[in-house]
Amino acid sequence: MAYPPEPWSLRGTMHVSVWVVPCSVVPPLPAALAGAVRVVRLGARAVVGTAWVDYRPGGDLSYRELLAATLTRAGARPRVTISHIWVDSPDSRDGGRELWGIPKDLADLTVTDVAATAWTGTGPIASSAVRAGARLPFRLPVAFRVAQDLAGTAKVTPVRSTARYGTTRVTWDMAADGPLGFLSGRRPLLSLVATDFRMRFGDPARHPAADPAVA
Known part of the structure; x- marks a missing residue:
């Protein structure tokens, strides 16, 4: 295999937007997740996150990414389920699909600190203009779990990171x-930037010698 073993140590910058949209427009969960997770509902609405990510040199892989994910839950425990995701790295695509059931596809992406675009041979997916605001002077840790359909079974993957x-x-x-047309014409509730993030994606028990790169 050309991609690194689990877990992946990744670094870069991420711009995340949070949307609250009608449940009726949210992509349905894969059948393999039925009974494992449910969409978190705020009345008749659900929470969706989108992100532009620039994975930079210094991690196991360097590439660009656009994703959309739905906030789900396993009982009272929060989960994230990725419904759409594009990368410009075949290694990332193959590893994401085979290790964790993340439905990565290839696209042409540009991601900078002020703008981002994603398109395929069939046309554009999305574009963004970015304007930075105030940033915290210290790093904060974040941990969550991703629930996906891996070969017809529910796969839950831990993610840990620190960032400013x-x-x-x-x-x-x-x-x-x-x-991503279900978000067209809508505005996100809020947006955040994570600069100089250091992420460990995956279960360290799968590869005990891996450097967690979380500091």
Whole structure:
């Protein structure tokens, strides 16, 4: 295999937006997750996150990424389920699919501190303008778990990271007829930036000698 073993040590910058949208427009969960997780509901609405990510040199892989994920739960325990995701690295695509059931596809992506775009041969997916706000002077830890369909079974993967967080304004333009069209014309509730994040994605028990790169 060309991709690194689990867990992956990754570094970079991430711009995250949080949306509250009608449950009726949220992509359905895979059948393999039925009974394992449920969509978190706020009345008739659900919480969706989107993110532009620039994974930079210094980690196991370096590439760009666009994703959309739904906030789910296993009982009272929060989970994140990724419904759409594009990367510009075949190794990341293959590893994400085979290790964790993350449905990565390939796209052409540009991600900078001020703008981002994603498109495929069939047309644009999304673009954004980014304007940074205030940032915390210290790092904060974040930990969560991702629940995905891996070969017909529920796969739960731990994620740990530290980063300097700050406010930002991300203006999204989703292609109305594209895969993220369910967000077209809507505005996110809030956006955050995680700068110089250091992430460990995956179970360290799978590869005990791995450097967690979380500091």
